[in-house]
Amino acid sequence: MIKISNIKKSFNKSVVLKDISFHVTDGEVVAIIGPSGSGKSTLLRCINFLEKPDSGKIEIGDVTVDTTKTTKSEIQKLRMQTSMVFQHYNLFKNKTALENVTHSLRVTKKLNKKQADEIGRNLLDQVGLLSKADSYPISLSGGQQQRVGIARALAVGPNAILFDEPTSSLDPEWVGEVLRVISGIANKEKTMIIVTHEMKFAREVADKVIFMDDGLIVEQGTPEAVFDNPQNERTKKFLRNYQKHSSVEMDKENGKFALL
Amino acid sequence: MIKISNIKKSFNKSVVLKDISFHVTDGEVVAIIGPSGSGKSTLLRCINFLEKPDSGKIEIGDVTVDTTKTTKSEIQKLRMQTSMVFQHYNLFKNKTALENVTHSLRVTKKLNKKQADEIGRNLLDQVGLLSKADSYPISLSGGQQQRVGIARALAVGPNAILFDEPTSSLDPEWVGEVLRVISGIANKEKTMIIVTHEMKFAREVADKVIFMDDGLIVEQGTPEAVFDNPQNERTKKFLRNYQKHSSVEMDKENGKFALL
Amino acid sequence: TSGTAEDDNVIKIGATPDGYPQYYYENNELEGFSVDMIEAIFAEIGYEVEWVVTDWTGVLASLETGKIDTVANFAQTPEREEKYSFTEAYYYSRAALGVAKDNDTIHSLEDVKGKQVGNVTGSNYQNVLKENDPNDEIEIINYETADVIHQDVASGKVDAFVTGREILLAQIKDKGIPLQVVGEAFGEKLVSLPFAKTEENEALIAEINEAVETLRADGTFQDLSMEWFDEDVTISQDEQ
Amino acid sequence: MNFDFGYMIEIIPELIKYVPVTLYITIVSMLFAIIIGIFLALILVNRVPILLQLSKVYISFFRGTPPLVQLLIIYFGLPQLVPALNSITAATAAIIAFSLNVSAYLAEIFRAGLDSVDKGQAEAALTVGMTYPQALRGIILPQAARNAIPATGNTFLGLLKNSSLAFTIGVTELLAQGKLLATATLNFFEAYLAVALIYWGLTIIYSWLQTWYENHISKPYVRET
Amino acid sequence: MNFDFGYMIEIIPELIKYVPVTLYITIVSMLFAIIIGIFLALILVNRVPILLQLSKVYISFFRGTPPLVQLLIIYFGLPQLVPALNSITAATAAIIAFSLNVSAYLAEIFRAGLDSVDKGQAEAALTVGMTYPQALRGIILPQAARNAIPATGNTFLGLLKNSSLAFTIGVTELLAQGKLLATATLNFFEAYLAVALIYWGLTIIYSWLQTWYENHISKPYVRET
Numbered sequence A, B: 001m002i003k004i005s006n007i008k009k010s011f012n013k014s015v016v017l018k019d020i021s022f023h024v025t026d027g028e029v030v031a032i033i034g035p036s037g038s039g040k041s042t043l044l045r046c047i048n049f050l051e052k053p054d055s056g057k058i059e060i061g062d063v064t065v066d067t068t069k070t071t072k073s074e075i076q077k078l079r080m081q082t083s084m085v086f087q088h089y090n091l092f093k094n095k096t097a098l099e100n101v102t103h104s105l106r107v108t109k110k111l112n113k114k115q116a117d118e119i120g121r122n123l124l125d126q127v128g129l130l131s132k133a134d135s136y137p138i139s140l141s142g143g144q145q146q147r148v149g150i151a152r153a154l155a156v157g158p159n160a161i162l163f164d165e166p167t168s169s170l171d172p173e174w175v176g177e178v179l180r181v182i183s184g185i186a187n188k189e190k191t192m193i194i195v196t197h198e199m200k201f202a203r204e205v206a207d208k209v210i211f212m213d214d215g216l217i218v219e220q221g222t223p224e225a226v227f228d229n230p231q232n233e234r235t236k237k238f239l240r241n242y243q244k245h246s247s248v249e250m251d252k253e254n255g256k257f258a259l260l
Numbered sequence C: 001t002s003g004t005a006e007d008d009n010v011i012k013i014g015a016t017p018d019g020y021p022q023y024y025y026e027n028n029e030l031e032g033f034s035v036d037m038i039e040a041i042f043a044e045i046g047y048e049v050e051w052v053v054t055d056w057t058g059v060l061a062s063l064e065t066g067k068i069d070t071v072a073n074f075a076q077t078p079e080r081e082e083k084y085s086f087t088e089a090y091y092y093s094r095a096a097l098g099v100a101k102d103n104d105t106i107h108s109l110e111d112v113k114g115k116q117v118g119n120v121t122g123s124n125y126q127n128v129l130k131e132n133d134p135n136d137e138i139e140i141i142n143y144e145t146a147d148v149i150h151q152d153v154a155s156g157k158v159d160a161f162v163t164g165r166e167i168l169l170a171q172i173k174d175k176g177i178p179l180q181v182v183g184e185a186f187g188e189k190l191v192s193l194p195f196a197k198t199e200e201n202e203a204l205i206a207e208i209n210e211a212v213e214t215l216r217a218d219g220t221f222q223d224l225s226m227e228w229f230d231e232d233v234t235i236s237q238d239e240q
Numbered sequence D, E: 001m002n003f004d005f006g007y008m009i010e011i012i013p014e015l016i017k018y019v020p021v022t023l024y025i026t027i028v029s030m031l032f033a034i035i036i037g038i039f040l041a042l043i044l045v046n047r048v049p050i051l052l053q054l055s056k057v058y059i060s061f062f063r064g065t066p067p068l069v070q071l072l073i074i075y076f077g078l079p080q081l082v083p084a085l086n087s088i089t090a091a092t093a094a095i096i097a098f099s100l101n102v103s104a105y106l107a108e109i110f111r112a113g114l115d116s117v118d119k120g121q122a123e124a125a126l127t128v129g130m131t132y133p134q135a136l137r138g139i140i141l142p143q144a145a146r147n148a149i150p151a152t153g154n155t156f157l158g159l160l161k162n163s164s165l166a167f168t169i170g171v172t173e174l175l176a177q178g179k180l181l182a183t184a185t186l187n188f189f190e191a192y193l194a195v196a197l198i199y200w201g202l203t204i205i206y207s208w209l210q211t212w213y214e215n216h217i218s219k220p221y222v223r224e225t
């Protein structure tokens, strides 16, 4: 279970998260959508204290942290509860694809090389990168790096996984494939928070959708409620383009950029 | 006009581009689609010699380069013909958002600060980032960085622009907005090559679609031809997911991950 | 070079001020026994002395390459004579051992056999020590500068210091160096001025030799020596 | 050992007069060394044919042999080969020797600085029409500088103290003057400590400047919190 | 000046006997300095309260004052305070002095190396459950090392030659032996050049090792072509 209460965060003068509260029950998949710059990445980063929130409370599993007064060991415990897929992948540059996945297993779970490699190869296989096991990040394509990042986060098997746009660099085939891998994990009652710009993806995987704008949660509910019957004007406006996108074929005859 | 003939490229032992030829007429918009790792980014990087092709010929505007024997000045001339939006943005880390856009204007076109800033601010405004003009890349969100990267490439106004997944980090609203900005330029008869994973986006902006797989061009044609009536088995398979995606709503009743 | 030196009657002399009373700096002027002696000699023959102060390495290199004409306080040895022409000696250096004030085991050269003796690199005193140590029983520890040796001897890290007897006596007396001089002086060496072996220099050397004779005869040397050392080091002990 | 504290304080004003000599030699040498070092580093990073081999030998020699020997060769050896250089002053010879010596060390530092700049930065600059020198000036060098400054500061402070080698060829600077002053009183330790205090003071001033400059150029890379 | 080439060659074997002393002092000091330097750099980068201020003073002192003075303080000054240290040998004092001195310079180099590692690397390590020390060992230090090696190499080569300062307190190493020969025989340039050649030889060997190691650890960062 994840419970976020009244998280606030500003950088210098600008307030990026204004007062965020929501909760995620065990095994639930939450999609966070919203315009670029609305604070989605910052929110994920606050949840595992990569960014120190200015105030608010974070509860994950049996760890509760009051963000105004934390100790190092609390933060460490909190971080042990989640793993994260970064928007910019952040693969370990000095490690091969396989080592990126296995390194934490060896270091934090004290698995031996054989055990770790087995898990690692299995995961790389699932994301289609077994043949790239020994490549370093610098020689992987964007989508390949993204998939390694996903495998790395899945490997440690924590309480919850935070995904920051995990399919942004993937083609439709791989979006589907990654979806299957993630859902395989979702079926194992894994809690997940997924920031995404792909509305279809959100709709498909999420039990709950949170729409953020300008540092606030504007609307949240089931995918059906949010996508098919948005209540808030801002949500409607945001989703209009998504809907327009879907209906582009009809407009096509009116000219090349009719949808605009 | 861009004419690519028999471009080949390998890294060490692995052949990444196997024999790529295509051409783009002036003012044409070409979308390159294909699975992750198929060589799309490498192809773009070969076109402006960020990667030296092993063999083949590149013609852009009035510059023709035989890639097996090139001089520095030829490469420089070739590069002057295009600008590029990078998959990972590659914003100048030591420059503000505005300076990212204006720096090349001041250095290569010798504009004074006032002239360059005017163009820069206008472009940042179009991509919704005027308020971030003085922010450094490190404090921009993913989508904001991507938009600065687009503005930077547009600013220099070259013969042709190469886009490597220019909307991967953008939400539907901004995808629409960027589309409009790009199409504004397309209407000015600007040649564009756009690598993208968003099939709808490809369909909407492109005059021609190229489908790449495993270092080869498998199929090319109008968006209608490629998307609605693909000839090649591989293309069909690739687009199946896209089509499935589109029809996800119908499948939804069959269960949460019906499309998989 | 020595050629131009004669032309303009300026003689460039390399010096490494290594401390009172031989030569040292006071109020940005070179002072000391060597300074007085050499200036007396060149005043006698109508030359102006230009001191070129560097460390010992620089002095030797400058002499070798002709950036200076000669060097003060340079003992005359057979090896050095192969390379340079020397004037008549203007003083006679004698070595002695310095030991810690509370040292009552070392009284003579014999007592340092099997022990460690500090020496300043490039000084001729280690050579005279070796001459008095036919069986090679003394371990010589070379140092860069004397100040460190004083400390090491005083604290007992090294047993003795081989250096100029009169210099050490003066330093102990006037500057409170925490050492005592033990045993007899030994290894008298001539100290004279070296010049590159050229014809012009031979003429200059002859002139200098005359001046040395004169100054010795008229008591100038003796006065200077008494002033600095309370004894006459400008004549050989053998003659005393 | 009885330490004469009063003497130490007393000679400081006398010693401070020699700070300008030390600073002059150090700063002028450093400026030349930086210029030469940048060129060498660019040759190393871009692997410019022939020049690469020459630079490697140059760097190897000047990093490989003691600065004292380099100083002796330049002051005493070169005039033997080129008599015109005979009139070179000791200070000039010192500046030449230190410039060459330090440039070899800086070349290595700058090479690492250039290597640490993400290749994507240069690529982006090239794709918006900049030439390599333009990319270098506006994009690459400023980013490389940030990385190279701490080690460059080390080299500068090393030179500040190593410049006292110039005494070998007769340039009396701070440390040499300390030694000379002590010849009268034989209070060598007091003199050394006085000299050390002055060097330390200079270092503290330099460190302020470096910290200020580092903060200044680090602004773009530091996340606000 | 007539250069006696034969003599230069002739004394090389005699000089080479002193290479072990030089290498011993240099390498042992370097190892200690690296360990201390890493700790200092970590304190600087993580801004550990109190320790930060202490480290800054330490670094300022050891970068700010001449190594010669540090050597004298440790050899003569410390035993005054701690009489038990009176029996310290000159070589040991030299190693202590050089370790402390060089560690201050390395701290700055390592700080820059750590700063040059993308913050995202540490973040990623933390999110997969590593503690900061684990992230340091597996992810951050290896990447920082790559950046720090050229400047560390500079420091090592600087120390190799500066270790001759140990002669001040009576340790005869390579350069000291050269000086002894030079002043004894007055074949002065020959002796210094012979010494320089030996240092150069050592430097060339070191450079090979460094180049090999750099290539080895750079593999992950170099695009194949």
Ligand SMILES: Nc1ncnc2c1ncn2[C@@H]1O[C@H](COP(=O)(O)OP(=O)(O)OP(=O)(O)O)[C@@H](O)[C@H]1O
Binding pocket: A011, A012, A014, A016, A035, A036, A037, A038, A039, A040, A041, A042, A043, A087, B132, B138, B139, B140, B141, B142, B143, B144, B169, B171, D223, D224, D225
């Ligand atoms: N370190 C920082 N300093 C200052 N401002 C920052 C910093 N990090 C983020 N911001 C600002 O905070 C806002 C939210 O950023 P965040 O990265 O959370 O957005 P996002 O919702 O993830 O956007 P995107 O979809 O584009 O990734 C943006 O306007 C961004 O410019």
Ligand SMILES: Nc1ncnc2c1ncn2[C@@H]1O[C@H](COP(=O)(O)OP(=O)(O)OP(=O)(O)O)[C@@H](O)[C@H]1O
Binding pocket: A132, A138, A139, A140, A141, A142, A143, A144, A169, A171, B011, B012, B016, B035, B036, B037, B038, B039, B040, B041, B042, B043, B087, E223, E224, E225
């Ligand atoms: N420097 C390199 N060294 C070795 N292999 C490389 C290098 N760069 C790319 N590759 C390989 O070449 C193939 C094509 O890479 P490229 O980046 O062109 O793919 P892409 O089509 O752009 O994929 P994506 O959609 O994931 O960005 C990939 O398999 C990749 O691993």
Ligand SMILES: [Mg+2]
Binding pocket: A040, A041, A042, A087, A164, B141, B142, B143
């Ligand atoms: Mg984001």
Ligand SMILES: [Mg+2]
Binding pocket: A141, A142, A143, B040, B041, B042, B087, B164
């Ligand atoms: Mg790509």
